[in-house]
Structures are given as C-alpha cells and as structure tokens.
Amino acid sequence: GIQVEQSPPDLILQEGANSTLRCNFSDSVNNLQWFHQNPWGQLINLFYIPSGTKQNGRLSATTVATERYSLLYISSSQTTDSGVYFCAVEPGAGSYQLTFGKGTKLSVIP
Amino acid sequence: DGGITQSPKYLFRKEGQNVTLSCEQNLNHDAMYWYRQDPGQGLRLIYYSQIVNDFQKGDIAEGYSVSREKKESFPLTVTSAQKNPTAFYLCATRYLSTGKDEAFFGQGTRLTVV
Numbered sequence: 333g334i335q336v337e338q339s340p341p342d343l344i345l346q347e348g349a350n351s352t353l354r355c356n357f358s359d360s361v362n363n364l365q366w367f368h369q370n371p372w373g374q375l376i377n378l379f380y381i382p383s384g385t386k387q388n389g390r391l392s393a394t395t396v397a398t399e400r401y402s403l404l405y406i407s408s409s410q411t412t413d414s415g416v417y418f419c420a421v422e423p424g425a426g427s428y429q430l431t432f433g434k435g436t437k438l439s440v441i442p
Numbered sequence: 443d444g445g446i447t448q449s450p451k452y453l454f455r456k457e458g459q460n461v462t463l464s465c466e467q468n469l470n471h472d473a474m475y476w477y478r479q480d481p482g483q484g485l486r487l488i489y490y491s492q493i494v495n496d497f498q499k500g501d502i503a504e505g506y507s508v509s510r511e512k513k514e515s516f517p518l519t520v521t522s523a524q525k526n527p528t529a530f531y532l533c534a535t536r537y538l539s540t541g542k543d544e545a546f547f548g549q550g551t552r553l554t555v556v
Contacts, residue, residue: 372549428492
C-alpha cells in the first residue's frame with residue numbers, strides 16, 4: 333500500500349517562531365488532508381488539499397502532487413498550536429481509504 | 443466534529459468480554475470509518491463502509507466486527523479475540539463526491555482492558 337512519511341517526528345518551538353512540516357507519499361493521491369490532534373485527542377480538520385496552495389490565518393499548506401509531497405506552514409506559533417499534526421492520503425480515486433502518517437508532535441513553549 | 447457522536451467517551455472491559463462502541467452521524471455522509479490509535483502512533487484503519495449493508499476490512503480488522511444497518515450508524519464490536527484492545531478508537535465520516543470528500547472525526551472512545 334501507499335507509504336506516508338512525516339517529518340520531523342518532533343519539533344519544539346519558541347512562541348512566535350515559524351515552522352514547516354513535511355508529508356511525503358509514495359504514490360499518486362486523490363485526496364490529502366492535514367489534521368491537528370489536540371491534547372484531548374480530537375482531530376481537527378486543517379486543510380483538504382490534494383493539490384495547490386491554501387491559507388487559513390497563520391496556517392497555510394501546499395501540495396505538489398507531481399512530486400508527491402505536501403507542506404504545512406505555521407507562522408507566529410502560539411502555545412495553542414501544540415499537539416500532533418497528521419497528514420492523511422487517499423491513494424487514487426475509488427479506494428475510499430485514508431492512510432495516515434505517524435504525525436509530527438509540535439510543542440510550542442512560551 | 444459536531445455531527446458525529448461517539449459513545450461512550452471512556453470504556454472499561456474485562457478480559458474475555460465483547461464490547462460495542464457507538465458511532466452516529468447526522469451529516470448524511472456516505473462513508474464511515476473506524477480507526478485505532480495507540481499511544482504515540484498514527485491512526486490505523488480497522489473497517490470502513492461506503493454504503494448501507496456493506497463494509498470492508500482495513501489493515502487491522504482481526505478481532506473486530508462491524509455492521510451498517512443504517513446510513514447514520516456504524517457500531518464497532520471489540521471481541522474477545524482482540525488480544526490487545528486497549529487503545530483510542532476514532533470514528534470518521536466522508537461525503538463521497540469528488541472535491542467534497544473531506545473526512546471528519548468524532549471525539550473518540552478510550553477503551554481500557556482491566
């Protein structure tokens with residue numbers, strides 16, 4: 333099956349710093365999403381981005397489908413950004429399965 | 443997500459018992475999914491269903507069973523055959539239409555074997 337690799341696995345930032353999280357995938361994808369898992373376990377949708385670039389406040393994401401990677405940018409980080417960020421992909425139309433990476437654990441310190 | 447309800451939030455199971463986790467949605471989404479998350483790990487797919495009365499095994503289906511008798515409901519039974527059931531279980535739904543097939547998750551159920 334498709335492989336999804338996220339980097340870095342862990343990241344510690346000072347409040348106010350910027351960061352880039354990366355998601356590499358081994359095959360073409362029909363669907364790609366970024367999620368934030370908060371300390372209570374809830375998965376929050378950040379972006380639905382199988383290709384192109386999107387922005388939402390301090391967060392933005394870019395997916396280059398032809399090169400099989402996606403990037404999540406966090407600017408001016410806040411302590412509430414802490415948690416685990418997951419990338420999930422659907423390998424091709426009609427598979428209906430979302431495969432998750434192992435996540436990037438972000439800790440933002442004051 | 444507000445339209446997906448998982449219950450209970452916490453569940454304790456004795457060795458050898460079957461337990462059922464509930465997932466209900468009012469989003470009119472076609473597909474429903476069950477994922478398992480172990481501490482410090484990503485999500486692994488247990489079962490999924492695209493339509494009523496049909497479902498498929500995911501990567502780790504052994505020791506689990508599901509049913510999809512209604513579009514709104516997709517309960518997961520953790521059977522005694524599941525040797526290590528302690529985990530965080532997450533239900534997700536998707537509307538299967540090109541460009542609109544974003545997945546949403548419930549708040550999860552934490553299952554502990556005692």
